[in-house]
Amino acid sequence: MAPLLLFLFFAYAVPFFGVARWSVTLPEPGVGQYQALVLDPLVQSVFLRTFRICLFVTIAAVAAAYLIAFVLVRGTPLQRLAVEFCVLVPFWISVLTRAFGWVALLSNRGLLNSWGQQLGILSEPLALVRNEFGVVVGMTHFLIPFAVFPLASAMRNLDERVLLAAQGLGASRSRIFWSIFVPMTLPGIIGAALIVFVFALGFFVTPAILGGGRSVMVAELVYLRIFQSPDWGLGSAISVTLVVLVGVLMAALWRFIRPRELAG
Amino acid sequence: MNQRSHAAEIKASSVGKSFGNFWALKDLSLDIGRGEFLTLLGPSGSGKTTFLMILAGFTKPTTGRLMRDGRDITPMPAEDREAGMVFQGYALFPHMSVEDNIAFPLRVRKASGDVIRRKVGAMVERVGLRGHEKKRPAQLSGGQQQRVALARALVFEPSMLLLDEPFSALDKSLREQMQAEVARLHRETGTTFVFVTHDQTEALALSSRIAIFNSGQLLQVGDPREVYERPKNRFVAEFLGEINMLPLSGLSFDGQGANGAFEDRRIFVDETGGNLSGKDTLLGVRPEHMRLVRSPEGAVNALAAMPTGATYGGSATRLELATRSGIKLSLSVPTDEANAALASEGPVWLTWAPERGFLIPPSA
Numbered sequence: 323m324a325p326l327l328l329f330l331f332f333a334y335a336v337p338f339f340g341v342a343r344w345s346v347t348l349p350e351p352g353v354g355q356y357q358a359l360v361l362d363p364l365v366q367s368v369f370l371r372t373f374r375i376c377l378f379v380t381i382a383a384v385a386a387a388y389l390i391a392f393v394l395v396r397g398t399p400l401q402r403l404a405v406e407f408c409v410l411v412p413f414w415i416s417v418l419t420r421a422f423g424w425v426a427l428l429s430n431r432g433l434l435n436s437w438g439q440q441l442g443i444l445s446e447p448l449a450l451v452r453n454e455f456g457v458v459v460g461m462t463h464f465l466i467p468f469a470v471f472p473l474a475s476a477m478r479n480l481d482e483r484v485l486l487a488a489q490g491l492g493a494s495r496s497r498i499f500w501s502i503f504v505p506m507t508l509p510g511i512i513g514a515a516l517i518v519f520v521f522a523l524g525f526f527v528t529p530a531i532l533g534g535g536r537s538v539m540v541a542e543l544v545y546l547r548i549f550q551s552p553d554w555g556l557g558s559a560i561s562v563t564l565v566v567l568v569g570v571l572m573a574a575l576w577r578f579i580r581p582r583e584l585a586g
Numbered sequence: 587m588n589q590r591s592h593a594a595e596i597k598a599s600s601v602g603k604s605f606g607n608f609w610a611l612k613d614l615s616l617d618i619g620r621g622e623f624l625t626l627l628g629p630s631g632s633g634k635t636t637f638l639m640i641l642a643g644f645t646k647p648t649t650g651r652l653m654r655d656g657r658d659i660t661p662m663p664a665e666d667r668e669a670g671m672v673f674q675g676y677a678l679f680p681h682m683s684v685e686d687n688i689a690f691p692l693r694v695r696k697a698s699g700d701v702i703r704r705k706v707g708a709m710v711e712r713v714g715l716r717g718h719e720k721k722r723p724a725q726l727s728g729g730q731q732q733r734v735a736l737a738r739a740l741v742f743e744p745s746m747l748l749l750d751e752p753f754s755a756l757d758k759s760l761r762e763q764m765q766a767e768v769a770r771l772h773r774e775t776g777t778t779f780v781f782v783t784h785d786q787t788e789a790l791a792l793s794s795r796i797a798i799f800n801s802g803q804l805l806q807v808g809d810p811r812e813v814y815e816r817p818k819n820r821f822v823a824e825f826l827g828e829i830n831m832l833p834l835s836g837l838s839f840d841g842q843g844a845n846g847a848f849e850d851r852r853i854f855v856d857e858t859g860g861n862l863s864g865k866d867t868l869l870g871v872r873p874e875h876m877r878l879v880r881s882p883e884g885a886v887n888a889l890a891a892m893p894t895g896a897t898y899g900g901s902a903t904r905l906e907l908a909t910r911s912g913i914k915l916s917l918s919v920p921t922d923e924a925n926a927a928l929a930s931e932g933p934v935w936l937t938w939a940p941e942r943g944f945l946i947p948p949s950a
Contacts, residue, residue: 481675481677483673483675483677484677484678484679484680486642486664486671486677487673487677487678487679487738488679488690489663489664489665490642490643490644490664490669490670490748491665491670491671491691491739491742492666492694492695494665494694497694501690502679505681506679506680
């Protein structure tokens with residue numbers, strides 16, 4: 323434990339405190355950068371867009387992951403194997419490759435649009451990428467596996483007899499699903515949603531590629547403030563704000579479900 | 587609750603269930619009468635729970651048919667069977683209050699709010715849960731959870747109630763209390779009860795009939811007294827309680843009964859024998875039907891045995907004995923008698939009436 327803690331301290335804590343110091347010292351000491359952050363309409367709109375995208379991504383990823391987890395836990399052995407494979411494969415492919423993969427699929431000359439046009443379904447290409455839609459698709463795809471694990475774990479822990487009891491009492495399949503199965507796996511749903519949301523907040527590569535510079539999210543804004551329009555103070559203040567937000571959400575996550583249940 | 591609930595009559599014919607090559611239940615034919623309290627008794631893995639699951643509709647039988655009131659229900663799914671079920675561990679809905687748990691089967695049947703309120707209220711009253719309606723199952727004791735499970739299974743007036751080892755998690759005194767409660771609910775509702783247990787005392791105390799299972803087979807069905815006092819084979823005899831067994835030789839039947847030799851004594855049994863052959867037949871006598879006496883005079887059946895030990899058990903002491911040929915017997919006697927027997931130098935005598943003995947065919 324000790325070496326790991328030491329590593330984390332030097333690799334993360336020390337640099338973070340450096341960034342936190344910049345946020346109140348650059349260009350001059352004070353909380354001016356935080357005031358600017360609250361007042362700057364650009365920063366505001368980026369935060370707003372980030373929350374909006376994260377919300378869509380969370381809903382889409384958790385819904386998809388719920389179905390996947392359901393098959394993973396309750397499907398036939400063959401279905402389980404297939405789903406397990408499909409969930410694990412994306413982990414072996416880098417986030418960069420996957421983002422470009424989506425560009426290849428969704429761009430104006432991408433597979434979807436060219437097929438659509440060849441088949442005569444589309445008269446002109448749909449704007450599927452270089453906008454928020456593309457960002458949501460790419461991020462959702464990336465985050466689904468992270469939601470599958472807590473959901474599958476919640477479903478696995480569910481006492482089979484409770485479902486049998488509901489069936490024996492006369493409940494239909496859809497009734498059992500909505501009145502028993504979903505409420506009983508709600509802690510897993512909340513856990514999965516928080517994980518996805520927290521991960522989504524800090525996304526950088528996927529929105530940078532699939533957003534095409536038009537759908538800038540918070541992490542990309544930090545990058546721009548540090549590397550392109552040198553404004554280290556504001557960039558640092560945004561970073562600190564993001565870390566605090568993630569911290570608050572993580573604390574909420576810890577309250578809702580015990581870490582054991584996340585491990586799967 | 588009034589007596590509106592209709593009690594089902596079940597006929598199982600040649601019902602079997604296999605998992606691959608393993609037969610969990612073999613060729614079971616059994617009639618369950620209207621309003622009867624039938625206990626399925628057997629060790630774990632004997633097929634009793636498999637049969638209960640087939641009755642509930644959770645398990646599809648591999649062979650055979652199941653009729654309810656003259657109608658074939660073999661392919662009917664569980665949700666259409668109108669059978670209340672109490673699971674081992676109760677299987678309550680943890681996210682619902684006591685009230686909502688009990689109301690669930692009524693809501694599923696789209697009962698009106700008024701009907702639900704009235705029936706749930708009556709059921710809460712009946713199982714003694716007044717004041718706990720708003721609690722979650724996790725806030726209740728084991729006995730209270732059990733009551734919720736019973737109320738939930740009975741509130742829709744099912745034509746049969748299936749109970750799967752419902753008392754296995756309760757301590758002894760609570761267990762006895764709940765047994766009395768289940769017996770009362772059976773009397774009051776008049777519904778057919780099918781109860782699974784591995785506890786023979788529970789089975790003897792509660793049932794109108796007992797079906798004894800072992801390794802997937804139904805061995806014997808009968809009322810508690812019949813199966814206890816006239817077990818058809820060695821397994822049933824041993825499973826239902828303590829038993830003393832003596833090998834009889836030269837068994838012969840004479841119209842009124844049978845007699846055979848054990849050691850140097852002739853032993854009489856009130857049994858006409860049926861298809862028993864004389865070879866390797868055992869005589870069974872329940873320990874409580876044997877008496878410890880000073881001399882064999884005047885007794886029809888008597889045998890000499892040496893006391894070998896005693897286990898103190900509070901109200902009575904279990905005395906261990908061995909006959910001359912080394913057959914071990916046990917007997918439940920008052921502690922003083924056990925001590926006197928152990929203190930005496932020679933053998934003691936055991937006597938029993940001919941009608942207390944029964945013949946056990948040699949086990950296959």
